[in-house]
Amino acid sequence: MIEILTIGLNTFREAIRSKVLYLILFFMVLMIGSSFFLETLALDGGDRLIKNLGLSTISFFGLLVAMFIGVNLIPQEVESKTIYTIVSQGVQRWQFVLGKFLGLILTVYVNIALMTVMLLGILLYYFATTDMIEGVTFFWMIKAIFMELLAMLIVVAVAILFSSFSTPILSAVMTGCVYIIGQMTNDFWDYIRLQSEKQGTEIYCAFLKVIYYLCPHLDMLNLKKQVVHFEELGAAAASFPYGAGAFHAITYTAVILFIACLAFSKRDF
């Protein structure tokens, strides 16, 4: 356990000392900040833009960290030869992989915490200037961000998995693809149904279905629609299946990490 923790904290330290992280964070902060001005310009008298853009930014931030920092973590350790010394001092390879995961998720969470504070602050300020204090909005935002944290488990684990056996660029591309498909599995399913009604598409549809089942269902963890439209949706919004989403996130992450540990243990250096 101490091995996983030590490697995790070291990874966290590496991330927070890297320029890439601050570059990504800078743009995300810029985006959240600009949502305020866009909202005041939009004149729709609501808070949709801030909520929408804010949540998207948080989700997108996790993806960028996974794609630009996460996929490099393991290849870098091979390059710098540190993995050799770590393994030769008795650390198991699976401990190494889990340590990397821990460090990366910690990085993402700490930064999401910062962005959340900023986002809620902006929302509060916006309400104060427009005289529309709405406690229930904050409640929805917190719930949405919490589900987003669960989604990040999946994204980060996927990045670690790809990087445990492939090159950073390929891993980044694959992680991006998984994220995009994962965000729209519902639409993807509709598309498959539509296709399967046509003639001679059996093989194509079977292929799509494999992808559908392999990809994580990130839209099970996406509360954006509920946050923005909770008034209109009413009971439908309140009945969001949190438990199923959380269960999916945790089991999917566990399986992915298991495969990553296995792949990394079998690997030659």
Place this chain on the structure above:
Amino acid sequence: MAVLKTENLTKIFKKGWKEAKVALDGLSIEVQEGEIFGFLGPNGAGKTTTIKILLRLLKPTSGRAEILDKDLATAPTRLRVGYMPENPYFYRFLTGEEFLQFYAKLNHIPSNQRKKRIDELIETVGMNHARNVRIRDYSKGMVQRIGLAQALMHDPKLVLLDEPLSGLDPIGRKEIRDLVYALKEQGRTIFFCSHILSDVQDICDRVAILHLGKLLKLGSLSELLGTEKDRVEVELKMPEGTTKESLGIQGDFHNGIFKTMLDNTEQANQFLDQWKSKGAVVRALIPQRKSLEELFVETIRAQDPKVALET
């Protein structure tokens, strides 16, 4: 007692579909407890590959490679080997001290002993002046030193060093060499990979010479270099009127001074007697022991005449 053993170790790297690269070809060596074992060979000989297989970083194609320490066979692997990789650059975002702290934690060194252990190691490798400098700002030699400290963190009985002297200046080389010797005196076994032979010559008990994955020579330095065939360099001031042709043997002849290399002391005596009687004056007589470098070049040339060696 052997602490490290390879038996018929073979590693073939697959390149694409058909091509294959034989990196190790039936290598069998044994390293005895308490010795400094020089593992020598030109670039691409398979030295690093051997170490990686020993550390289970690579799987051999066939054969076996084992680290077998009787006392430690049951202890966790972490207690067994210290390893310093070739051309490492480590965690560049950490300072030297943070870097060692990381390994101290991985080795379960209790927090109240960590500082003492790290201080000791930093002192040993002479890095006190740079302990709070980030590794990214280290020179190559400094990275090498901190790497050595890392390899010694868990007080291993067997230390594998892959080109530990590369990138060091002459003073640094001497210091690290002395340090390696000190490690031996502390009762550790050292497996020392290098292609810089003069560095190994003075400290190794036994050496193996490897080329293209094959073991060419294995033995103690005196076995390999021999003692009886010692050559002698002689330098004579020749009498007036001597010509290069009249000398009868090869050598440098300038301004009446003749310098040549004779294969053994008998020949040297003969030559000296002959010329002293004619009035020559002996200026110098220097015994020349064959160097490891020459043996290395000879051995590898004999195997593969076309090979280009940097010596």
